[in-house]
Amino acid sequence: MIDLTEKTLGVKRVFEGRALIIDVADIELPNGRRSIREIVRHRGAAVIIGERPDGKFVLVYQYRRSIEETILELVAGCLEEGEPIEDCARREMEEESGYQVTLIEKFAEIVPCPGYSEERLHLFYAKISQEPGEQNPDFDENLVTVVMSADEIYEAIDSGRMIDAKSIAAWLLWCRKRDA
Amino acid sequence: MIDLTEKTLGVKRVFEGRALIIDVADIELPNGRRSIREIVRHRGAAVIIGERPDGKFVLVYQYRRSIEETILELVAGCLEEGEPIEDCARREMEEESGYQVTLIEKFAEIVPCPGYSEERLHLFYAKISQEPGEQNPDFDENLVTVVMSADEIYEAIDSGRMIDAKSIAAWLLWCRKRDA
Numbered sequence: 001m002i003d004l005t006e007k008t009l010g011v012k013r014v015f016e017g018r019a020l021i022i023d024v025a026d027i028e029l030p031n032g033r034r035s036i037r038e039i040v041r042h043r044g045a046a047v048i049i050g051e052r053p054d055g056k057f058v059l060v061y062q063y064r065r066s067i068e069e070t071i072l073e074l075v076a077g078c079l080e081e082g083e084p085i086e087d088c089a090r091r092e093m094e095e096e097s098g099y100q101v102t103l104i105e106k107f108a109e110i111v112p113c114p115g116y117s118e119e120r121l122h123l124f125y126a127k128i129s130q131e132p133g134e135q136n137p138d139f140d141e142n143l144v145t146v147v148m149s150a151d152e153i154y155e156a157i158d159s160g161r162m163i164d165a166k167s168i169a170a171w172l173l174w175c176r177k178r179d180a
Numbered sequence: 181m182i183d184l185t186e187k188t189l190g191v192k193r194v195f196e197g198r199a200l201i202i203d204v205a206d207i208e209l210p211n212g213r214r215s216i217r218e219i220v221r222h223r224g225a226a227v228i229i230g231e232r233p234d235g236k237f238v239l240v241y242q243y244r245r246s247i248e249e250t251i252l253e254l255v256a257g258c259l260e261e262g263e264p265i266e267d268c269a270r271r272e273m274e275e276e277s278g279y280q281v282t283l284i285e286k287f288a289e290i291v292p293c294p295g296y297s298e299e300r301l302h303l304f305y306a307k308i309s310q311e312p313g314e315q316n317p318d319f320d321e322n323l324v325t326v327v328m329s330a331d332e333i334y335e336a337i338d339s340g341r342m343i344d345a346k347s348i349a350a351w352l353l354w355c356r357k358r359d360a
Contacts, residue, residue: 001241001250001324002324004241004242004243004250004322004323004324005243005250006243006245006322008245014195014197015194015195015202017194017202017204017218018216018218019218019296020202020218020220020296022195022197022200022202024197025245027245029320029322030322033319033320035319035320036198037245037246038197038198038199038200039245039246040200040220040246040296061181061184062184062294063184063185063186064291064294064295065186065188065205065207065217065219066217066219066220066293066294066295066296066297066298067291067294067298067300070181070184070185071291071294073294108340109340109343110343110344110345110348111244111247111251111343111344111345112292112293112345112346113246113292113293113297113299113345114242114244114246114247114251114253114344115244115246116199116200116220116246117246117293117297118246118247119293120247121345139213139215140209140213140215142184142186142209142210143184144181144182144184157353157356158356158357158360160288160289163289163290163291164290164291164294165290165291165292165293165301165345165346165349166292166345168290168349168352168353169345169348169349169352172348172349172352172353172356173337173348173352176337176338176352177338180338
């Protein structure tokens with residue numbers, strides 16, 4: 001295949017907020033033309049399908065200011081600096097949902113927004129406790145957990161009620177692997 | 181369910197680049213606490229599954245500077261100002277791939293990155309011509325088209341070779357609808 005790699009001529013930081021960092025890269029295309037690429041810097045995140053011993057799954061409803069809607073999502077959260085990704089997955093499940101993780105395994109890696117974000121999503125399947133302990137979300141995380149059967153998750157996806165791309169991709173990918 | 185809606189106290193624009201615009205919203209949580217939300221502004225985009233009369237599909241390999249990789253994706257592109265979303269889908273398929281669209285229909289709407297972007301993705305299925313005409317991508321769009329069978333797309337997804345969340349979600353959603 002043709003090599004499409006863009007040569008980076010320079011990068012400058014143009015915004016550094018509390019959560020978002022934006023860099024602008026000057027690049028040279030394979031045909032010699034120059035352009036710029038604006039990029040959201042991101043450490044990456046874990047997305048976790050958590051299954052209880054009774055075969056039900058724990059998800060969250062979370063208010064997302066970006067789209068001004070409360071949406072249904074898998075449990076997920078960002079990597080902390082220097083944190084191994086599996087520790088992040090375990091921590092996010094325990095903090096956000098209160099459920100204890102008894103087994104966890106990574107099954108895929110995807111990118112949610114390659115047009116402008118370097119974010120990588122590490123997808124995990126976890127076995128979790130039957131009952132939650134105490135939740136311990138970040139002070140401004142605004143969510144409630146919900147327990148759903150596999151059929152209810154499929155219904156949410158097929159009806160268009162679940163609109164979160166990472167959750168749809170993670171769930172359908174995992175079901176394919178499980179059923180393979 | 182508990183109302184998780186966050187009250188917006190004010191919004192200020194902190195970065196305006198060529199493609200990215202960042203706003204910071206001061207918000208009040210349902211519990212009265214205050215915080216901020218940094219948001220990527222975005223007009224939205226169309227993602228198109230294009231099928232030829234021979235049952236093969238047209239996708240693209242695109243270099244993504246954000247992740248410094250060339251990845252396999254469905255044809256997609258951003259809405260222009262004031263453009264109806266179906267016109268955008270048709271335009272992007274014709275410009276990026278060169279194939280003519282003979283029928284197009286929207287089948288779902290998803291969000292790729294609700295944690296920090298307002299982007300909405302409108303998912304389309306299109307019937308396209310058997311042979312491409314001339315491609316007419318943006319001057320700095322850096323991609324090549326590829327023709328694949330449904331089995332080859334499934335293989336790319338299951339093997340982890342296709343990592344683009346929107347393409348995985350769109351393809352698997354559409355296959356569920358088609359097979360329903």
